Amino acid sequence: MSKESGKESGEPQFDSALVRSFQAGNKAAFDTLVLKHKDKIFNLCFRFLGDYQEANDLAQEVFIKAYRSLRAFRFESAFGTWLYRIAVNTCKNKVKSLDHRYAKKMVHLDNPGATKAAHRLEIRDETPSPLAELERKERMELIQRAIESLPPEQKMVIILRDIQGLPYDDIADITGYGLGTVKSRLSRARLELRRKLMKVL
Amino acid sequence: MECSQIKELLSEYMDGMLDKETAELVEKHLETCEDCREELASLRAISEELSSLESVEAPADFLNKVNERIEQRSLVSRVFRSIFAPTWPKIPFQLATAAAMAVLVFSLFNVMQSENQIIGVPFQSEKARTDKPPATDSLEPAPVEPTYQGQPTLQKAVMPEKPAERKPIELVLLLQRETPSRVYSPGEGAEAEDAKTGTGALEKEEPFAAQKPLGKRTKQAARKAESGTGWSDEKRQHPLAPNEKFAGSSDEEAGKSPLSLQALSKLHRLIELEGGGVIAEGDEGVSPSQYLTAEIPAKNYRSFLDKAGRLGVLQSSPSAIPLGDREMILVRIRLIPAP
Numbered sequence: 001m002s003k004e005s006g007k008e009s010g011e012p013q014f015d016s017a018l019v020r021s022f023q024a025g026n027k028a029a030f031d032t033l034v035l036k037h038k039d040k041i042f043n044l045c046f047r048f049l050g051d052y053q054e055a056n057d058l059a060q061e062v063f064i065k066a067y068r069s070l071r072a073f074r075f076e077s078a079f080g081t082w083l084y085r086i087a088v089n090t091c092k093n094k095v096k097s098l099d100h101r102y103a104k105k106m107v108h109l110d111n112p113g114a115t116k117a118a119h120r121l122e123i124r125d126e127t128p129s130p131l132a133e134l135e136r137k138e139r140m141e142l143i144q145r146a147i148e149s150l151p152p153e154q155k156m157v158i159i160l161r162d163i164q165g166l167p168y169d170d171i172a173d174i175t176g177y178g179l180g181t182v183k184s185r186l187s188r189a190r191l192e193l194r195r196k197l198m199k200v201l
Numbered sequence: 202m203e204c205s206q207i208k209e210l211l212s213e214y215m216d217g218m219l220d221k222e223t224a225e226l227v228e229k230h231l232e233t234c235e236d237c238r239e240e241l242a243s244l245r246a247i248s249e250e251l252s253s254l255e256s257v258e259a260p261a262d263f264l265n266k267v268n269e270r271i272e273q274r275s276l277v278s279r280v281f282r283s284i285f286a287p288t289w290p291k292i293p294f295q296l297a298t299a300a301a302m303a304v305l306v307f308s309l310f311n312v313m314q315s316e317n318q319i320i321g322v323p324f325q326s327e328k329a330r331t332d333k334p335p336a337t338d339s340l341e342p343a344p345v346e347p348t349y350q351g352q353p354t355l356q357k358a359v360m361p362e363k364p365a366e367r368k369p370i371e372l373v374l375l376l377q378r379e380t381p382s383r384v385y386s387p388g389e390g391a392e393a394e395d396a397k398t399g400t401g402a403l404e405k406e407e408p409f410a411a412q413k414p415l416g417k418r419t420k421q422a423a424r425k426a427e428s429g430t431g432w433s434d435e436k437r438q439h440p441l442a443p444n445e446k447f448a449g450s451s452d453e454e455a456g457k458s459p460l461s462l463q464a465l466s467k468l469h470r471l472i473e474l475e476g477g478g479v480i481a482e483g484d485e486g487v488s489p490s491q492y493l494t495a496e497i498p499a500k501n502y503r504s505f506l507d508k509a510g511r512l513g514v515l516q517s518s519p520s521a522i523p524l525g526d527r528e529m530i531l532v533r534i535r536l537i538p539a540p
Contacts, residue, residue: 031264031268034263034264034267035264038259038263038264039256039258039259040256041259042257042258042259042263043256043257043258046257047254047257052257055257056259056260056263056266059259059263060263060266060267060270063267064267064270064271064274067267067271140254140255143250143251143254144254147251158251161216162247162248162251162252163251163252163254165252168216168218183212183213183218186212187209187211187212187213190212190244190247190248191208191212191244193247193251194240194243194244194247197247197250198243
């Protein structure tokens with residue numbers, strides 16, 4: 001659960017050094033930061049939106065925003081936390097924007113479910129047993145759909161905690177919620193997911 | 202603790218986020234409650250299910266795409282800035298709106314004001330020219346005459362305003378028969394005469410009468426005046442008569458209206474006493490009335506009115522109260538002899 005966060009928290013000094021290097025004019029330092037953090041940001045976006053292509057666009061946007069603001073970075077928090085904050089805000093804005101909803105609806109009407117299924121097939125191409133793989137995919141699909149059905153605030157907290165494996169304090173810092181709010185939202189999200197998934201899992 | 206309360210704490214208990222005491226309470230409850238144990242187990246299963254979800258990785262060209270978009274954006278913004286930045290200072294929308302409104306209101310106000318000037322001023326100057334004896338020191342705006350058809354030209358608008366300013370305050374002094382005896386009998390003997398004519402108020406005239414050095418002569422003159430003759434003699438002899446020429450001219454009219462002549466000379470003295478000066482005087486032809494134009498210091502204007510009021514019935518419009526900022530007040534007094 002917390003293995004990812006442990007892996008990341010080991011290198012905040014490395015991140016800071018890269019940021020300083022970038023601020024000193026070394027553009028390549030930013031590339032290193034992107035390569036280091038792209039997957040966890042991409043995963044967050046994908047779990048939040050449930051669409052691979054949209055997640056790709058959104059994750060790129062997160063790094064573009066980071067690039068533009070990085071010169072003003074003051075090292076008040078870890079680069080990873082700061083980047084998560086940008087990602088969370090970008091996701092929230094995406095959900096708010098009407099065109100996102102319209103685009104989603106249009107996709108569903110024209111070609112229901114096709115986009116998602118196609119991407120998921122691509123991701124897990126190298127799995128051996130077709131039957132086991134199908135079962136696993138179905139399972140993943142169900143979990144992802146259950147996550148997507150949560151209210152955005154609960155969804156973000158449970159992704160950050162149970163998927164990204166961040167500690168409560170970091171989640172409060174990233175989302176801007178109080179610690180109590182993080183706890184109660186996480187509790188409600190878990191109960192809600194249990195209710196939705198108990199029958200099928 | 203009830204199950205519902207415990208169930209709310211299970212999520213935190215699972216993550217080790219509860220304080221020691223609460224965690225012990227939950228543990229105690231879990232030992233006895235099968236239902237809550239199941240709940241906790243299912244929550245753990247969900248959490249583990251989520252954390253075991255495979256991390257969806259970004260495509261291989263992710264970094265390139267990001268850099269491409271950064272390049273594009275910086276190029277676009279550079280072009281955009283180079284085109285618009287110099288002529289596009291950042292003004293807050295509200296500020297810009299407020300400024301626009303201020304300009305609009307100010308310009309409207311200006312237009313309205315200049316209209317007023319064009320329409321308003323000609324009326325005033327026309328009135329000043331046509332009405333030879335203006336009613337009062339007109340402080341109220343000139344009435345808009347519907348017959349006025351003149352073009353509101355600027356030439357008219359900039360007509361000199363001085364005549365309007367120098368418009369005298371019109372006063373009418375209706376003389377009374379008793380007046381001469383009241384004023385011209387300050388001596389001891391006069392008192393008897395006062396008693397005879399039934400008029401008192403001698404004391405009130407003291408400051409005025411004290412200026413006259415020849416009490417006996419005035420007494421004499423008063424008697425003559427009462428009989429209707431000898432006024433001109435008195436007038437010539439009077440040391441304070443301000444204008445010999447006037448005295449001469451009034452000689453011929455002495456028979457016609459001695460009272461008004463007498464009053465005229467009194468007015469002359471009164472005006473001088475108050476620090477003013479007579480500018481013009483004369484009669485208006487057929488009518489027996491006479492007029493006198495004089496300047497009186499504004500500060501003495503009230504006392505002048507008071508004293509002039511003792512010569513007869515003084516009529517002045519209430520709007521004739523002088524403006525405080527003027528030094529000298531121009532008055533035009535019309536004397537109307539008692540019938």
